[in-house]
Amino acid sequence: MPGTANDPIDEPAHAEAPGKPARRGKSTPAKDGSGPNAAKPSTAAARLAKLGLRRPVDLVLHLPLRYEDETTLETIGEATRRAGLGLAAQVEGEVVSNEVTFRPRRQLVVKIADDTGELTLRFLNFYGSQTKQMAEGVRLRVRGEIRGGFFGAEMVHPTVRPVVAEEALPDRLTPVYPATAGISQAYLRKAIGGALSRTPMPETLPQPVLRGPLASLKLAPLMDCLRLLHNPPPQESEAALADRSHPAWIRIKFDELLAQQISLRRSQAARREKNAPSMPRRADGLLTRFLAALPFKLTGAQQRVVEEIAADMTLPHPMHRLLQGDVGSGKTIVAALAACQAIDAGYQAALMAPTEILAEQHYRKLSAWLEPLGVPVAWLAGSLKAKAKREAVALAESGEAKLVIGTHALIQDGVRFANLGLAVVDEQHRFGVAQRLALRGKAGAADATAPSDKAPHQLMMSATPIPRTLAMTYYADLDVSVIDELPPGRTPIVTRLVNDARRDEVIERVHHAAAEGRQVYWVCPLIEESEALQLQTAVETYETLVAALPDLRVGLVHGRLPPVEKVAVMEDFSANRMQVLVATTVIEVGVDVPNASLMVIEHAERFGLAQLHQLRGRVGRGSAESVCLLMYQAPLSPTAKERLATMRETTDGFEIARRDLQIRGPGEFLGARQSGEAMLRFADLETDAWLVDPAQEAAELMLARFPEAVEAHLSRWLGGREHFLKA
Numbered sequence: 001m002p003g004t005a006n007d008p009i010d011e012p013a014h015a016e017a018p019g020k021p022a023r024r025g026k027s028t029p030a031k032d033g034s035g036p037n038a039a040k041p042s043t044a045a046a047r048l049a050k051l052g053l054r055r056p057v058d059l060v061l062h063l064p065l066r067y068e069d070e071t072t073l074e075t076i077g078e079a080t081r082r083a084g085l086g087l088a089a090q091v092e093g094e095v096v097s098n099e100v101t102f103r104p105r106r107q108l109v110v111k112i113a114d115d116t117g118e119l120t121l122r123f124l125n126f127y128g129s130q131t132k133q134m135a136e137g138v139r140l141r142v143r144g145e146i147r148g149g150f151f152g153a154e155m156v157h158p159t160v161r162p163v164v165a166e167e168a169l170p171d172r173l174t175p176v177y178p179a180t181a182g183i184s185q186a187y188l189r190k191a192i193g194g195a196l197s198r199t200p201m202p203e204t205l206p207q208p209v210l211r212g213p214l215a216s217l218k219l220a221p222l223m224d225c226l227r228l229l230h231n232p233p234p235q236e237s238e239a240a241l242a243d244r245s246h247p248a249w250i251r252i253k254f255d256e257l258l259a260q261q262i263s264l265r266r267s268q269a270a271r272r273e274k275n276a277p278s279m280p281r282r283a284d285g286l287l288t289r290f291l292a293a294l295p296f297k298l299t300g301a302q303q304r305v306v307e308e309i310a311a312d313m314t315l316p317h318p319m320h321r322l323l324q325g326d327v328g329s330g331k332t333i334v335a336a337l338a339a340c341q342a343i344d345a346g347y348q349a350a351l352m353a354p355t356e357i358l359a360e361q362h363y364r365k366l367s368a369w370l371e372p373l374g375v376p377v378a379w380l381a382g383s384l385k386a387k388a389k390r391e392a393v394a395l396a397e398s399g400e401a402k403l404v405i406g407t408h409a410l411i412q413d414g415v416r417f418a419n420l421g422l423a424v425v426d427e428q429h430r431f432g433v434a435q436r437l438a439l440r441g442k443a444g445a446a447d448a449t450a451p452s453d454k455a456p457h458q459l460m461m462s463a464t465p466i467p468r469t470l471a472m473t474y475y476a477d478l479d480v481s482v483i484d485e486l487p488p489g490r491t492p493i494v495t496r497l498v499n500d501a502r503r504d505e506v507i508e509r510v511h512h513a514a515a516e517g518r519q520v521y522w523v524c525p526l527i528e529e530s531e532a533l534q535l536q537t538a539v540e541t542y543e544t545l546v547a548a549l550p551d552l553r554v555g556l557v558h559g560r561l562p563p564v565e566k567v568a569v570m571e572d573f574s575a576n577r578m579q580v581l582v583a584t585t586v587i588e589v590g591v592d593v594p595n596a597s598l599m600v601i602e603h604a605e606r607f608g609l610a611q612l613h614q615l616r617g618r619v620g621r622g623s624a625e626s627v628c629l630l631m632y633q634a635p636l637s638p639t640a641k642e643r644l645a646t647m648r649e650t651t652d653g654f655e656i657a658r659r660d661l662q663i664r665g666p667g668e669f670l671g672a673r674q675s676g677e678a679m680l681r682f683a684d685l686e687t688d689a690w691l692v693d694p695a696q697e698a699a700e701l702m703l704a705r706f707p708e709a710v711e712a713h714l715s716r717w718l719g720g721r722e723h724f725l726k727a
């Protein structure tokens, strides 16, 4: 029984036949769905749901990331002759040796051979199971880029699978789907193939739209496009499929952009219908007194964004504004001024930050500014003792606290506000959409018998500069303010790349900086595969530095530290009782210690650009010249090289974001948390910008004249996800 396309998946597709080894994607190392037990319906459906695949139509619209050409097989001799050209090859051979070596670093080295030659396979990250899978004598089919290594031709991290007897080659390109741990490509292919054959996908674009404003696009029928993309016939252009310029991709991208444009218009309309408290600015209020008491003058850019926000808050409709400003540009004060305006108008304000360190710092700073002016500020975090927490919750609920600052603890059940008028979310990209919504939902709910019909104004802040077009599209109905100027008196940060082999010199530098009264951050390497390992590395680094710098006070902060200790260490560092702070990426966001002027990042090649930029932004906050040393371990991959070069060449967050986007593409750029639910999975705002105008035109026409088509189209593309747009 096929059901309709938009129903939930009630009958999971059959798992892979037992015994046939599935190919292992990079993200599905140890377990995959290829075993005989993988067909357990609940787990299969749950795993698909993790990818957002709940309905047959979701499977049909789960399109390949890329394709692999497995239709040909070369001999090792043929393939190695092309070594170093950066080309992919597929070969088969028998494992002749398999060993784990430790120089220059721990790695698995496997050699395979056929009658024509030998090829080395190198794995820098590997699992025990892989060593066994590639035992001597096993016949392997491997695919990857052939490089001319030091000891002859090699492949680094190839795709590998054992082959049993003679196995026929496929005659079509093999789709590679976005996957997650626990779901193999083989399983996905089967599930998607099944859904594709069972699920009707009727046209949602009305003929008058297709033949009217869209005529010149010559959009191909959707179903044909989907079949082609999931299973491209051999004669199709591999290049056009790969770069997504193929007409089948164009159709998909258009439909996706159309869904986005329709719901964008809808959520804009919905917001204009909602009420929010109007908060006129008062000349004699807190805001004025606060500005007068500030020890510095706002920059021009700060003044401009303060005006933009203030104007929004005087309107009786909820503000929905993103404040972007590079690290150190002074967003906190802007948030504080907005809070003053809300408080002046008789409302409460809340400020939520993603980490306890950051939230605590905001609390200190803002209460130091505001309490002398008679504004009660409350602090709410997970680490508070039960009694203190109860007190903070009571202050929020009674309305006594005019400003409440905290972490996720702010949005927990049981926390209510008397009359929340402004919700500020700092480093908003660190929060899920649902969490941002939850804070907004806290407005005036204290008295449940008289629910408020007013939504609070919402201000989101981010130092991860998202190019404007991307912001508008991902966060849909959003106004954007940008602080494009740093406070005066900052000296630019000098960034240097240092080979890991010169660690002693780096330590000497740390010593020197401390001798001059400066403070130092030392950031430990990112180890994605294991948090335990990362912690161990951090502890080891800490111990090494303690031993190497006996006359300095060295501290350690990491994610596993109890919040109270974390805060204590940060306090010591802020107060300059500690010269060197060894840290994992917990200090990535928002920490502000102006006296720190040296930043050392170990294994910088493992970090993403946005992360490096955030980390580097912890220094250069005072008047002393700041230095950032990016230590790396050679050899660097081409993208790592590009990232580090970017870091050395520029400190401009927007430029860095632009290059990051170039290197990675928008989906990944926004991080898994956003992209999982983000709207645009296929369309690329740079290359597909030409489709936006026609999509807007079609959206307007459909909203005006074809309401049923609108519903069908939104349901297909967004399912239950439309609310994410309104965040």
Ligand code: ADP
Pocket: 296, 297, 298, 299, 302, 325, 326, 327, 328, 329, 330, 331, 332, 333, 463, 487, 488, 590, 592, 594, 621
């Ligand atoms: P971010 O935008 O990264 O959140 P902060 O708000 O933490 O930046 O500000 C960074 C530092 O600059 C803080 O120490 C803050 O007090 C200071 N600052 C902010 N605005 C100004 C200004 N107009 N003039 C001088 N210093 C400022």
Ligand code: MG
Pocket: 331, 332, 426, 590
């Ligand atoms: Mg900040």
